[in-house]
Amino acid sequence: MPRRRTLTLRGTGALVAGVGCLIAANMLGAQILLYIGVLLLAVTVFSILAVRLPRRSGSVARQISTDLLTVSETSRVTLRVTLRALRVPRGLWRDVLPDAVSGDSAGEYPPETGQLSYLITGVRRGVWPIGPLVLRTVDPFGLAQREQAFGETRTVTVVPEVFTLAPLTVKVGAAGGTAQTSSSRLGQGSDNLSPRRYIPGDSMRRIHWRATAHRGQLMVRQEEEESSPDALVILDRSAARWARPGDAADPAFETAVSMCASVAVHLVQEGYGVDVIDSAGTLLGALRGHEDDRDGLLVALALVAPRGDARDITTLIGGTPPGPLVYITGELDEEDAALLRPSGAAAPMLFATAPLPGAVEAAVQHGWRVATLGDDVTESWEDVLPDRVGLGPAESQRGATDVAR
Incomplete structure (x- = not known):
């Protein structure tokens, strides 16, 4: 400062x-x-x-109306100032704001309301400090001035903007967002267990005593395959796909992060359990319908930046292909697009901010539905819906490819 x-x-x-x-x-x-x-x-x-010469000391308590500030969202900051001085100085106050947050954080001191308050708007995602509070006083002749900082800084987390997306026009899997893919993972509760007749060799620890008493013969617990409405969202943040990091934000990467957040939140609202990972396989968030899951993902995406290299999608997915698979990347050439394999995913959707000539065609040959990710996130999403309104599957795929071009 x-x-x-x-x-x-x-x-x-x-x-x-x-x-x-x-x-x-x-x-x-x-x-x-x-x-x-x-x-x-x-x-x-x-x-x-x-x-x-006058001695002054004091403390500042800040309160922000929202814990997480979304890009373009407005929040109110309230400050309560305790100032110890021989007399109350009159002057101007300002709360120091980072460039990533905009707002009119200045005014006359002391205020008529007894407390300081102003509005801030998120401009750039990340974790940023707000403060300290600076009080500026001038002598009666206007010849000398004094600026003094009070209180500590407080961080505000600016998370990517989440857009409302159009619903999937077809159900992916057996029953849409309630039972898309069957997983062999064992459940943890009794809902995932069904009794069957005892077979010699079964462990005595698996005996279902209630069912045994009810049926009059030995019954054991049998784990059933539980329905797992899984969707997978992959954010390709490998350094080769994006502009070199610097002081200024990369608009294309910011759009990709916002797309990632919007798709993940949208899919969980449609009933899917959503895992969000980066191109190196690092888990960014797991959404299972809880508000804390959503906030955790947004905080992780607030800090994400291009780095490292990408791994093969088959390695990232593992043995069980998901229902919807969304892959979000930056600059994509034909050679790299040819290496992207959806690995059996039910609805593979690929978004690239800068597809090079031939990349879209190479990805479509492997079953991807491809669209260029521009400034309008909602429009890009509609371009790759599995069944666009009024079009058959073949026509829908051609339409998405034409838009991507």
Whole structure:
């Protein structure tokens, strides 16, 4: 935070004028100029002492109306200031804001309402500090000023914007968003267990005593395959796909992150259990319908940045292909697109912010539905829906390819 000079522009002028009068008085022998010069210097020194000598200390408590601030969302910051001083100084206050957050965080002190309050808007995702509170006071002559910081900073988390997407027009899997894919993972509760007759060799620990008492013969617990409405969203953040990281945000990558968040939240609303991973296989979030899951994913996406290399999709998916598979990437050439295999996913959807010539065709040959990810996230999503309104499956695929081109 840059510090202001003690002397204002007027004070600097008074100091220069005073020194000039003393020099002129000595050269011209004009006593009146000597008086004026001494007066200007004395007033300037008095002004500096008036603003610098009073001791002040205090504390600041900040409260933000939302825990997570979404890009383009507005939130209110309320400050309660406890200031200890001989007298209440009058001046201007401002709360220091990062470039990633915009807002009019300044005003007159002390305020009429007794507390400080202002609105902020998220501009760039990430975790950013707000504060400290700076109080600026000026002497009555306007020659000297003092800026003093109070309180500690508080961080605000700006998460990517989540857009409302159109629903999937066809159900993927056996029963849409309630039973898409069958998984051999064993459940943890009794709902995933059904009794069957005892077979020699079964462990006695698996005996279902309630069913045994009910049927009059030994029954054992049998694990059933549980219905797992899984969807997988992969954010390709490998460094080769994006512009080199710097101080300025990459608009294409920001759009990709927002698309990732929007798709994940949308799929969980449709009844899917959603896993979000990056191209290296790192789990960014697992959504199972809880609000905490959503917040955890958004916080993880607030901190994500391009880095590393991408792994093969088959390795990322593992042995059980998901229902919907959404792959979000940046610059994609024909050779890399030919290596992207959906590995048996029921609805593979590919979004690329900068597909190079031939990339779309190469991806479509492997069964992907492809669209260029532009500024309008909702429009890009509609371009790859499994069954666009009014089109058959073949026509729908051609339509998505035409849009991507």
